[in-house]
Amino acid sequence: MAQKQKQNTPHFVTIKGTKEGLILHLDDKCSFDQLLSELEAKLIRTPADDTTSETQKLSVNVKVGKRYLSDNQKDILRKLVYQKKHLLVDEIDSEVITKEKADELLRETEITSVSRIIRSGQVLKVQGDLLLIGDVNPGGCVMATGNIFVMGALKGMAHAGHSGRKDAVVTASLMNPTMVRIADKYVQVDKDNPTIDIIGECAFFDEGSMSVKFDRIHILHQIRPSLNRL
Amino acid sequence: MGEAIVITSGKGGVGKTTTSANIGTSLALLGKRVCMIDTDIGLRNLDVVMGLENRIIYDLVDVAHGRCKLHQALIKDKRFECLYLLPAAQTKDKHDVEPEQMKKIVQELKQDYDYVIIDCPAGIEQGYKNAVAGADKSIVVTNPETSSVRDADRIIGLLEQEDIEPPKLIVNRVKAHMMENGDSLDVDEIVSILAIELIGVVVDDENVIRASNRGEPIALNPDTKASIAYRNIARRILGESVPLMSLQQDKGLLKKMKSFFGMR
Ligand SMILES: Nc1ncnc2c1ncn2[C@@H]1O[C@H](COP(=O)(O)OP(=O)(O)O)[C@@H](O)[C@H]1O
Ligand SMILES: [Mg+2]
Numbered sequence: 001m002a003q004k005q006k007q008n009t010p011h012f013v014t015i016k017g018t019k020e021g022l023i024l025h026l027d028d029k030c031s032f033d034q035l036l037s038e039l040e041a042k043l044i045r046t047p048a049d050d051t052t053s054e055t056q057k058l059s060v061n062v063k064v065g066k067r068y069l070s071d072n073q074k075d076i077l078r079k080l081v082y083q084k085k086h087l088l089v090d091e092i093d094s095e096v097i098t099k100e101k102a103d104e105l106l107r108e109t110e111i112t113s114v115s116r117i118i119r120s121g122q123v124l125k126v127q128g129d130l131l132l133i134g135d136v137n138p139g140g141c142v143m144a145t146g147n148i149f150v151m152g153a154l155k156g157m158a159h160a161g162h163s164g165r166k167d168a169v170v171t172a173s174l175m176n177p178t179m180v181r182i183a184d185k186y187v188q189v190d191k192d193n194p195t196i197d198i199i200g201e202c203a204f205f206d207e208g209s210m211s212v213k214f215d216r217i218h219i220l221h222q223i224r225p226s227l228n229r230l
Numbered sequence: 231m232g233e234a235i236v237i238t239s240g241k242g243g244v245g246k247t248t249t250s251a252n253i254g255t256s257l258a259l260l261g262k263r264v265c266m267i268d269t270d271i272g273l274r275n276l277d278v279v280m281g282l283e284n285r286i287i288y289d290l291v292d293v294a295h296g297r298c299k300l301h302q303a304l305i306k307d308k309r310f311e312c313l314y315l316l317p318a319a320q321t322k323d324k325h326d327v328e329p330e331q332m333k334k335i336v337q338e339l340k341q342d343y344d345y346v347i348i349d350c351p352a353g354i355e356q357g358y359k360n361a362v363a364g365a366d367k368s369i370v371v372t373n374p375e376t377s378s379v380r381d382a383d384r385i386i387g388l389l390e391q392e393d394i395e396p397p398k399l400i401v402n403r404v405k406a407h408m409m410e411n412g413d414s415l416d417v418d419e420i421v422s423i424l425a426i427e428l429i430g431v432v433v434d435d436e437n438v439i440r441a442s443n444r445g446e447p448i449a450l451n452p453d454t455k456a457s458i459a460y461r462n463i464a465r466r467i468l469g470e471s472v473p474l475m476s477l478q479q480d481k482g483l484l485k486k487m488k489s490f491f492g493m494r
Contacts, residue, residue, distance in 0.1 A: 119383045119384060119387035120381070120384040121384040135423075137383050137423055138376075138383075139380055139384065
């Protein structure tokens, strides 16, 4: 193997031009240092590279196969590709993730069920979806990175998609909240504000009006088909 | 070995002290040995409502700091041989007592008394923590007002984190005509929000204030609805099943009261 490498030029690095743009394939069996040294050798800077202006810069996608790259290694890679060829790395695409990340993704799709009343002053926060078997009282608050399903009465505040998922929804058997938030959007329900009227049992972010809306629960299967996991 | 019941509410002025005095008195009327503790340090008034303020020599803080023996600080009631009060200190700070010290005092009292009734100060800080520290059970007092119910809910949430039985509810200062007109929350609504067991409903009655001012808890005078309500609460504490509003003559309300009874 070592001999073979000496004879032929190693080919841990290949560049391909595709319809989607430039793709840099990096072998996933050699060491990271080997990759770097081959990149050094292969990406030869031509005078043309230096004359390309900022706006003309090409971007490249890097595919690393089954290699896991730390953030630090990704940085090194980006810098090297840019230094050598003035190519901007768009995306570093790996087929593997850490266990931690996998657990996180799993939690994101999990439903946590909780059976109690969320009382005034209490905050219940979960990762993924929340199934609350109980009420949220005035002054109480439930938060989830995913959807929130309240089997009882929602009389306090609910914040779905609290780390940014705009497609998250809130449902409640009895929808009578003080506030509903979806990602960074919110709707305050105020007895003196007749413009918001709560109809139905669900709340979602409406792209059209860029606001949180209430509606009957049966419309969810049209607007959020991903809720079906059958 | 007796049991310790803390009377709490979150909000001030809803009737904790009045309730403590009247439950204490009613339990004594039923022949139980009772000791009441006022934990509202700096704002004591259970002694006033009981008409015992002139007899205070030592107080709770003195006991906690070992400046006197527990029995030296206890004041015997004017009317009952079996009713005592451990008064709060007036001039000191609530931080002068620690939950651990309270636990010890309550534990000691439970050896000698059937019931230890702990009158809790308003708020959710040190004073509340002291009051709850030694309790086995709790009663939450609320008025039929949104703000009071909100605070009761907050307190119930905190009590649920303690190692004590689920709290029971007293709705105090109920005005029948306001409930009927929808001008105040009705008892059904309150129970449905707070979702704990209702142990009594006490009407708003000037006689309660009059009696407190005289230093004679209303429970001593059986002619009023409020008095009967407190006595019934005491009987329910003893485990008797007393219908909730047999004393309500009001027709409309009677119907409603029957439905609470159905809920229990
Ligand atoms: N059922 C009632 N009817 C009329 N007045 C009441 C009743 N209960 C309490 N009060 C009055 O309300 C005021 C506050 O009561 P208090 O027991 O001192 O409250 P807290 O101890 O919760 O601060 C007092 O003046 C008391 O006499
Ligand atoms: Mg008081």
